[in-house]
Amino acid sequence: MRRKLLMGNWKMHKTVAEARAFAEALGRMSGRLPADVDLVLCPPYTALHPLRVILPAAVRLGAQNAHEAPHGAFTGEVSVPMLQELGVQYILAGHSERRQMFGDTDERVREKVRAIAEAELIPVLCVGENLEERRSGRTYEVVRRQVDIGLSALGPDAVKTAVVAYEPVWAIGTGQAATAADAQDVIGRIRMWIRDSHGAEAADGVRILYGGSVKPDNIAQFTAQPDIDGALVGGASLDPESFVAMAQAVAQGGA
Numbered sequence: 001m002r003r004k005l006l007m008g009n010w011k012m013h014k015t016v017a018e019a020r021a022f023a024e025a026l027g028r029m030s031g032r033l034p035a036d037v038d039l040v041l042c043p044p045y046t047a048l049h050p051l052r053v054i055l056p057a058a059v060r061l062g063a064q065n066a067h068e069a070p071h072g073a074f075t076g077e078v079s080v081p082m083l084q085e086l087g088v089q090y091i092l093a094g095h096s097e098r099r100q101m102f103g104d105t106d107e108r109v110r111e112k113v114r115a116i117a118e119a120e121l122i123p124v125l126c127v128g129e130n131l132e133e134r135r136s137g138r139t140y141e142v143v144r145r146q147v148d149i150g151l152s153a154l155g156p157d158a159v160k161t162a163v164v165a166y167e168p169v170w171a172i173g174t175g176q177a178a179t180a181a182d183a184q185d186v187i188g189r190i191r192m193w194i195r196d197s198h199g200a201e202a203a204d205g206v207r208i209l210y211g212g213s214v215k216p217d218n219i220a221q222f223t224a225q226p227d228i229d230g231a232l233v234g235g236a237s238l239d240p241e242s243f244v245a246m247a248q249a250v251a252q253g254g255a
């Protein structure tokens with residue numbers, strides 16, 4: 001049985017002071033956090049350490065990106081061991097904003113996923129088609145390529161504990177979420193493709209999330225789908241009330 005997972009991706013939002021205020025508010029509501037859902041927040045790097053100290057224990061830390069090398073002359077980058085030292089347990093790889101704006105290719109993303117898994121942290125491989133790819137009927141082809149290459153450095157055991165987030169680019173930050181049926185269709189196929197390449201145990205264990213304009217009032221329709229194990233949420237994860245409401249909706253929908 002796969003545990004449900006709710007991840008908040010803060011992107012480039014919140015100073016340390018703002019992150020602390022969020023964590024304190026969440027602390028006051030911690031009695032409402034469900035025990036049967038894994039909860040993860042991915043703040044900017046600068047807020048990782050302050051959050052580790054004050055976040056409720058039920059909420060784990062994630063990072064939004066990492067460099068694939070352990071150290072070196074890579075000005076401005078942060079490595080997996082550096083994040084691990086701060087208590088980070090999950091790391092996103094290949095978020096569409098990284099792919100579009102910072103040149104993360106499928107091959108680069110594969111190396112990031114490899115580095116994260118080798119450190120025994122959980123890679124969260126982000127995949128998804130853009131509007132033009134969807135309109136031209138290439139969704140399956142694009143997503144399959146991203147999944148195949150992104151996971152290709154991992155053995156079946158590492159795939160089983162990894163996370164994949166399906167985030168159609170046109171749904172991110174637009175208020176225009178995919179329908180639950182469309183998300184289930186693509187995510188069901190992702191699980192099938194993983195079965196083809198990595199075997200049944202990996203496919204049954206890997207958790208696959210939906211992301212793109214998820215909010216408290218639509219999250220349960222996604223997590224009620226048979227292959228959708230949770231959500232990766234941007235904008236709606238910035239407010240503590242909304243984060244708790246989504247956690248509760250996932251717990252109820254996933255029971």
Ligand code: PGA
Binds near residue numbers: 172
């Ligand atoms: P959104 O972002 O929830 O604000 O659409 C999702 C994401 O980019 O992970």
